[in-house]
Amino acid sequence: MLWKSTSYTGWGRALSAAGELARPERMSTLARLGAVPAIGARRSYGDACLNTAGQAADMSRLDRILGFDAETGRVEAEAGVPIGELARLFAPLGWMPAVMPGTGFATVGGCIAMDVHGKNHHADGSFGQHVISLKLMQDGKSRTIAPNRGKALFEATVGGLGQTGIITSAKLQMIPCEGPGMEVTEQRVEDWDEHIALLDSSEARYTVGWLDATARGKHLGRGIVEEARSTAVRPQSAPKGSAKSVPFDFPRFTLSRVIVSGFNKAYYLRIRDGGQTRIKPLEEFFFPLDRIRDWNRLYGKSGFHQFQCALPEAELPRLRSIAERIAGSGLASPLAVLKRLGPGSGGLMSFPMAGYTLAVDFREGPKARALISELISEAQAGGGRIYLAKDSLATEAQVKAMYPDWRRWAEACARHDPEGALETDLTRRLSLRSL
């Protein structure tokens, strides 16, 4: 039996879908499914990976490595291969994926369809910029596209939310690394200006800021900046034992204002004055939360939302006021990240833009929804955009205004999927495919 009726959610668990999923193990079986949306590890937070009352192909069993060239660092992998698996396999051989998001569970297909960015976006651009070619299945038939072969379709597919076909495999250019260790320097930053100044002046290939999103007044923007580089030095501690898991949905008080701000303060003070440098296993630096399985249950049964925006550099004061608004709300969780973005992006609907990105998690609830809606409007007013991998609350008008190449993308989708068979809950909610 190919199809199984099931209910499922994205990572945020605030939105869910009931529909039919197939989990093919072979390309021939996938081809028999016809035109249906593909989903990866469902690490997008909102409804990008949901298809209510419809069917979807779960790609997680199409996870073979098809080829690897140790001289050039080129790897060919099926779309269901988790990106962390590529890092785990190839870093000891001197290569790692050029771009990795904050979870190693994201699949190659999901990384292309969202054109994900990593802690090195300012240096290396987005995931799609390292795709040499990919195979796309359209209504059961396969074709190969690349930046210089079917360029228009390639640009609509990278960051294209799976709306041009099913990505079945990709050839990726990895980057050289010294081994599976990362030399990570962590420094405390006392306020917003110091935080931005350190992100701006950092010359590290990998830079990311953790923000105490509850700190206000003179402490607004305080946090920890991590700078890292690959190293041949072996990590002091290999990841120990099996991953821990969150066994049940946490009650609401777990993320109360008092608990979160107390936790954040302790987390901030964990770093010595003057900073500290450690050699960490690659997974610990790139995917710090992956060792706690089901950590999304910490937000309770109703789930959570992530607000993630990008704003151009000139709009830094607006980003500061967004951070101020979040801190004043008392709704933020400890998960808040501030990053510098470079100009690189691989597709028409890619999220990154030169400037800064801020991402903050909020437990689901009417107050959080109202706040996020306000923040989305602010991001739009500043010529920025929100990330569709995280969104569940934006409106059609907002998203169409934020993505200047949206129309070209929607036209390409209409050419390649005229019946709208690949639509997901996200594209329907935002009427993204309606021209």
Ligand SMILES: Cc1cc2nc3c(=O)[nH]c(=O)nc-3n(C[C@H](O)[C@H](O)[C@H](O)COP(=O)(O)OP(=O)(O)OC[C@H]3O[C@@H](n4cnc5c(N)ncnc54)[C@H](O)[C@@H]3O)c2cc1C
């Ligand atoms: C802890 C955590 C940290 C994260 N950090 C980052 C980060 O730093 N940077 C960043 O950019 N993102 C980040 N993300 C978001 C995540 O990387 C993206 O949502 C990514 O797309 C998830 O991949 P997935 O395989 O789970 O795809 P899914 O969530 O299952 O699907 C995402 C989209 O891709 C499409 N898709 C998936 N597979 C295919 C395929 N084979 N063919 C065609 N379309 C497909 C789906 O239709 C959907 O539109 C993070 C997520 C988590 C949970």
